[in-house]
Amino acid sequence: MTTLAITGGTVLLPDATVTRADVLVDRSAGEILEIGDDLGADADETLDATESLVTPGFVNGHCHVAMTLLRGYADDKALDAWLREDIWPVEAELTADSVRAGTELGVLEMIKSGTTAFADMYFFVPTIADVVDEAGLRARLGHGVISVAKDEDEAREDAREGLAVAEEIDGMADGRISSAFMPHSLTTVDGQYLSEFVSEARELGVPLHYHANETEDEVTPIVEEHGVRPLAYAAEKGMLEPEDFIAHGVHVDESEIGLLAEAGTSVIHCPASNMKLASGMAPVERMREAGVTVGLGTDGAASNNDLSMLDEARDAAMLGKLAADDASAVPAEAVVDMLTGATADAIGLESGRLEAGAPADLAVIDLEKPHLTPAHDLVSHLAYAAAAADVRHTVCDGRVLMRDREVLTLDEAAVRDRAREEAAALVDRAES
Template identity: 40%
Template sequence: MKVPADLLLLPQWVVPVESEGALADHAVVVQDGGILDVQPADAALARYAAAQTLALPGRALIPGLVNLHGHAAMSLLRGFADDQPLTAGLSGRIWLAEKKHVSGAFVRDGTLLAAAEMLAGGITACNDMYFFPQAAGEAFLQAGMRTTLGLFVAEFASPYATDADDYLAKGLAVRDELKDEPLLAFAFAPHAPCSLSDATLGRINTLAEQLGLPIHTQLHETADEIRESLEQFGVRPLERLARLGLLGPNFIGTHAVHVNEAEIESLASRGCHVAHCPSSELKLASGIAPVAGLLRAGVNIGLGTDGAARNNRLDLFAEMRLAALLAKGASGDPAAMPAAAALKAATLGAARALNLDDQIGSIVPGKRADLVAVDLRAPACQPVFDPVSHLVYVAGREHVTHVWVDGKLKLNDRCLVDLDTDDLTARAAYWRTKLTRG
């Protein structure tokens, strides 16, 4: 008697990520939202009686992409402060707009817009950092997207909270309310070291250790940040965090553009992770992160898009390609970040940083069925000698045809299943009008 299953997928290639290369003519079997088996197609068809069998000719089936750093709600600020230095764009436009308009409704609508863009582009999980995390969490749940909600912390007042104690209290309350949602995880998300006192960072560290949560912060993004830390605290930001005890396997430093060799070794020796956001870092002229050096030292790297106000696209296919090319160009080594390493950074590497690598990030039995089908049949994708190389250097998010999160179909033949794109467009237009009026 055949073994029952919910879904049997028959792509041309399965790209497990945990092992090198691609498996041709293999099947992925899904049951109860998880990956039950990965077998040669003929063997799987003989063994399993699936409620649904889906042939995916010319498709590569990959793990869902994991966006390790973003500000989803800022999709409503896409293009709002372009072609300006980071500080000028923030203080002159973004912060003023946020002070006046950011609310639970703003965050909910912006997060839904971002979730639609990410899901359509093969991103099944993200690590979010912004105000009103409860509204963001509700939006991600509505979209059916896996998310690590950042419990944002700052010393400055905002429409969301008045001071660090208020941010922490509200963030912890959100975690308590939503912690049983299977698609949601949580992380402490201090804004940046220079904007937080030693006492606040120490408290975050203590809470993170007690609750077993990652700490996710923006770090060494600009040269100005380094100078400010030296003037204010007498040390560079990373050294300050090390002295305060924050560096360790649960620490995710976003950007890490301006890290020297000693700091790279410090990150590596403590088991820290880096969220590399190449498009954002280039667009803001922050610099080019030393990815080749980080990889050589053994630092785990994941890829992020940053927010749409800083990058404009929530597109991890673009980030994979750019990360690989920049690593080669900056180091002079064409093998600095091979295609397989770029794909791993966008999947298993990011999942590992979030302590989710036992659930997602690769296609192996026992993990959740967060899966993406990428169509490589177009003339621009021919011929296909190496599907992994094509996924990084040739394919784009427009080639994504199907997406599953926890075994549930979210994108069907390039059409979103659960989100109304006309409604999202109308919500975006509403906020554009409000923001334009000031």
């Protein structure tokens, strides 16, 4: 066994209290061995955490990571027009190389902002898995299945690819990679394919992840066609199980919140994307009160426009209060849970908590900053004041991915160069 010690810091514990302690990690098992005093002396590797907060690595519950290539390409539009007029035409020109470049850029940004695990729906998933493996992160990945604008053969082929990918990548990278079956949404995948393929996903034993109730425009056609609310329709299709997690859940009514609570299906709240596309305000406080596990995600960088979970946490708190018309709604402690353990639970990972036996996924935040002074309450600082650039070190599965802001698993300058080149070539292809 070789060990890593994170020494001299203040550690955020699962009960949302903080304590002065060292963290000792078994690097080979990728697990936390102990949290306590003076654990650094015999460690094989040490990370300095003085004047710093050691937190669980942040968990991004919903992303399209390679969309970093489209950051700033099309802004200031509502979801449906944005997807159909701007995003989908460019995505039609994606290649494995462009997805590799966009994913490298995205995971670089994640590591630099303290994220150690994420869930992702996109194209060329084996390529994404490859990058995640090399970069050292943890992820639950899936191929986004769409049937609109496809004939029956193409739609079936897309769904089959979704299943095949889920089977192929599950357990890769020493188990750091897991998978899910990911129909894009309840309106972009026709009901006949949901009926056909959801049961096959169950046989594979993988969870489902899909966009649901993101905009009013997604609710109305389902109510008109099927006579029930979208999540009642999802339940009829067998798509609300405890391991499943939906993205957004903005326009959910009380009956749907009840369905989620009863089924144990989680919701990934994406406040920045919801605000930017003017999709609406998710009833986060009401869902939490009903016992729904609410996690947090950035969505793709083209609708955010960054992948920082600390930004997302602050947005979740702010928007949650506004939505509830109550300043005590979505308090700091809830937001910090959404940043870490709640999202890990939602997407079915063991990380998100610093305790003996847990995965050694953590971030170290530099507190020697004007905007983090004084430190009355570190949970408050994490929810409201800390920013991506305050992250000093990032560790996933016991491996140091970033030390003193230097990313060790990716060549940052080369990743930026490749992303610039691939983004330019992609847009050229789409616009020529």
